[in-house]
Amino acid sequence: MEILAELEKEPLRVSAGTTLWKEGDETGDLYAISQGWAISYRDMNDGTRQVLDVYLPGDVIGLADFSFACRLANVNMLTSGVVCRLSMDRLSNMFKSSSRLGSTLLSISARNQTLLTERLVNLGRRTAREKLSHFIFEMYVRLKRIDRGIGNQFELPLSQQVLADILGLSAVHISRTFSDLREEGLIYRHRNRIELPDPERISQIARFSANSMSDGMRRLYY
Amino acid sequence: MEILAELEKEPLRVSAGTTLWKEGDETGDLYAISQGWAISYRDMNDGTRQVLDVYLPGDVIGLADFSFACRLANVNMLTSGVVCRLSMDRLSNMFKSSSRLGSTLLSISARNQTLLTERLVNLGRRTAREKLSHFIFEMYVRLKRIDRGIGNQFELPLSQQVLADILGLSAVHISRTFSDLREEGLIYRHRNRIELPDPERISQIARFSANSMSDGMRRLYY
DNA sequence: CGTCGTATTGATCCTCGTCAAAGTTAGTGG
DNA sequence: CCACTAACTTTGACGAGGATCAATACGACG
Numbered sequence: 001m002e003i004l005a006e007l008e009k010e011p012l013r014v015s016a017g018t019t020l021w022k023e024g025d026e027t028g029d030l031y032a033i034s035q036g037w038a039i040s041y042r043d044m045n046d047g048t049r050q051v052l053d054v055y056l057p058g059d060v061i062g063l064a065d066f067s068f069a070c071r072l073a074n075v076n077m078l079t080s081g082v083v084c085r086l087s088m089d090r091l092s093n094m095f096k097s098s099s100r101l102g103s104t105l106l107s108i109s110a111r112n113q114t115l116l117t118e119r120l121v122n123l124g125r126r127t128a129r130e131k132l133s134h135f136i137f138e139m140y141v142r143l144k145r146i147d148r149g150i151g152n153q154f155e156l157p158l159s160q161q162v163l164a165d166i167l168g169l170s171a172v173h174i175s176r177t178f179s180d181l182r183e184e185g186l187i188y189r190h191r192n193r194i195e196l197p198d199p200e201r202i203s204q205i206a207r208f209s210a211n212s213m214s215d216g217m218r219r220l221y222y
Numbered sequence: 223m224e225i226l227a228e229l230e231k232e233p234l235r236v237s238a239g240t241t242l243w244k245e246g247d248e249t250g251d252l253y254a255i256s257q258g259w260a261i262s263y264r265d266m267n268d269g270t271r272q273v274l275d276v277y278l279p280g281d282v283i284g285l286a287d288f289s290f291a292c293r294l295a296n297v298n299m300l301t302s303g304v305v306c307r308l309s310m311d312r313l314s315n316m317f318k319s320s321s322r323l324g325s326t327l328l329s330i331s332a333r334n335q336t337l338l339t340e341r342l343v344n345l346g347r348r349t350a351r352e353k354l355s356h357f358i359f360e361m362y363v364r365l366k367r368i369d370r371g372i373g374n375q376f377e378l379p380l381s382q383q384v385l386a387d388i389l390g391l392s393a394v395h396i397s398r399t400f401s402d403l404r405e406e407g408l409i410y411r412h413r414n415r416i417e418l419p420d421p422e423r424i425s426q427i428a429r430f431s432a433n434s435m436s437d438g439m440r441r442l443y444y
Numbered sequence: 445c446g447t448c449g450t451a452t453t454g455a456t457c458c459t460c461g462t463c464a465a466a467g468t469t470a471g472t473g474g
Numbered sequence: 475c476c477a478c479t480a481a482c483t484t485t486g487a488c489g490a491g492g493a494t495c496a497a498t499a500c501g502a503c504g
Binding site: 349350391392394398413 | 459
């Protein structure tokens with residue numbers, strides 16, 4: 001615990017749009033995001049981009065580059081927020097002083113992998129309707145976990161263009177899909193606010209497999 | 223080193239088609255695959271499936287479920303081969319006796335994540351032509367790493383249906399895409415044998431970003 | 445009140461999926 | 475050595491989901 005408390009020592013305010021790092025930068029410290037939203041993404045050489053990950057408060061950013069000398073993706077703040085730095089040096093020390101902590105980091109890494117995997121399925125084998133509702137529902141579950149007390153409305157600070165870049169679709173098609181979902185009374189979106197009148201139904205049409213996210217499945221750490 | 227040698231102690235012959243585990247099984251040991259090919263995949267409830275990962279000799283299987291009580295995907299052998307078991311108990315001990323090893327596992331996990339990420343981009347933002355040539359080229363690079371001395375021909379024991387399940391396409395379209403690539407003299411496929419007359423050009427077509435796989439980028443461990 | 449980012453809507457095109465049939469190849473048992 | 479079967483591949487015809495282009499509408503904000 002005291003090791004992890006160390007983490008919170010150096011809080012840093014960042015404004016919306018701040019670049020934490022760019023692809024190709026030298027790999028340095030990890031960040032823990034304690035307030036705000038961030039995304040990691042890769043620019044394609046044809047002008048489009050693919051969002052790889054969406055980070056919420058409580059997430060650790062940068063683990064994926066752990067074994068590389070250079071960053072493999074850009075990371076930007078979507079909103080203003082607060083991040084905490086953790087230097088790699090200190091991290092190495094932590095490894096030595098606590099084997100338990102090593103397990104924990106490995107757990108976090110494994111869990112990230114699970115989310116990626118889920119998203120891989122989402123991109124590979126689903127229609128736009130399913131992709132969008134699946135993603136919205138994933139966010140709903142993740143937000144609920146860090147903030148009990150979320151009803152069936154929540155803030156989702158992602159433009160339709162960003163959603164398109166996450167789901168591998170065009171922004172135009174995201175708009176159309178939202179229209180469909182709204183007409184069917186499944187998802188309402190006003191500005192950046194999402195309302196899910198019947199979350200259970202969403203999870204069905206999204207073919208959401210609870211496994212990977214349910215608390216019941218998780219183990220000891222993290 | 224001696225800890226890792228432990229790994230090789232319990233080699234197990236397995237035949238093509240062997241199921242190492244199924245989705246929902248209790249998470250148990252890790253496997254290292256020392257000969258043969260394997261895949262992990264998820265069955266969708268509409269009869270299709272999505273392949274999540276392709277494992278080659280030298281790869282570690284099962285890290286992704288590390289923090290879960292249940293397996294999140296099926297793992298099958300595509301060919302006959304040899305795998306080595308590593309019990310989780312021993313793994314925990316390893317953590318305690320060697321902080322370096324913890325880092326190594328984390329590196330492996332991070333590297334897996336990188337490959338997933340790459341595949342995410344592949345599924346999200348590329349055409350069938352690009353997807354297929356990207357995947358073929360990725361295999362080429364990975365095989366070359368474990369077997370220097372591979373020229374521009376190699377064995378790829380994946381049916382077109384499996385390729386489809388990897389790339390989120392239909393088997394029919396894989397066939398057509400191979401035809402196109404063959405007519406352009408880019409990729410020849412006979413039976414399970416792949417020939418790349420001009421690997422460099424493939425990597426261009428595939429818009430392959432060398433970063434994530436190049437040795438030059440890698441760090442200490444693994 | 446104009447301007448800029450963001451959303452919506454329509455028209456058209458193209459990539460890829462689906463269905464179905466035929467062709468190939470490997471493997472089996474007689 | 476041949477006939478039979480099962481898995482895999484190729485090819486064609488057709489349809490649908492989503493991309494693209496372009497015009498318009500909607501706020502938010504200075």
